[in-house]
Amino acid sequence: MKLQTAWLTILIALVLTLTAVVSAQVLDFKYLQDLSPPKTSQPVFLPGDVFLTRNANEEENTSPGFWNHCAIYVGDGQIVEAQQDPGEVVDSKLNEFMDRYPEIRVLRVRVAPERYGVAAASRATQLVGTKYRLTASISKALRVVGRGDNCVSTVRRCYQYSWDNDPRWRIPDGVNEYPAFRLVWEKGGL
Known part of the structure; x- marks a missing residue:
């Protein structure tokens, strides 16, 4: 029982750590900019645009x-x-x-x-x-x-x-x- 509790504690700590790292990256403005296409990238224009x-x-x-x-x-x-x-x-x-x-x-x-x-x-x-x-x-x-x-x-x-x-x-x-x-x-x- 103690072993299961220890593993569960480690697993929770690992999940929380990974969540914190991912959240920090997502909140990083430069990281967000890199994910979005540049505003000036040109799409295919259609007749009538x-x-x-x-x-x-x-x-x-x-x-x-x-x-x-x-x-x-x-x-x-x-x-x-x-x-x-x-x-x-x-x-x-x-x-x-x-x-x-x-x-x-x-x-x-x-x-x-x-x-x-x-x-x-x-x-x-x-x-x-x-x-x-x-x-x-x-x-x-x-x-x-x-x-x-x-x-x-x-x-x-x-x-x-x-x-x-x-x-x-x-x-x-x-x-x-x-x-x-x-x-x-x-x-x-x-």
Whole structure:
């Protein structure tokens, strides 16, 4: 009986010691960092993923809200975005777009991205060459088809086509807060 008690005491002491060592390692912040993937590791982006960006220089963040630009991924390493210079909706290379902005958030449609995202991306490629118009998303009265698009109205028109419903986004923050999207990746000091 004494032998069993001694072994049980040793076993309990061993378990407590191992638990303390493991707990100390788990609580070590560096250890936790090593377990998590780096924030900047890039996932596979899907057609229809929406990119929200923010400039590092506060003076360049002229849009209301936190996010100041949005674009849509169309596949094959290409982004479609409305740019004030050159004054139209353009297609850009993903790697150049990523290098341009220090803070990026990527959203994906929650339900059937292979259907809705692909349809939105398809519509985006059709909008390339559309004239840029800064006020395109301010009010419905100012949204005249063919008069031009800004970054938000470009993405809105893509998803309006895909969903057959106008999400009514006015600023990039509206896209960020829209419940039909989920966060898939972000870069920067968010």
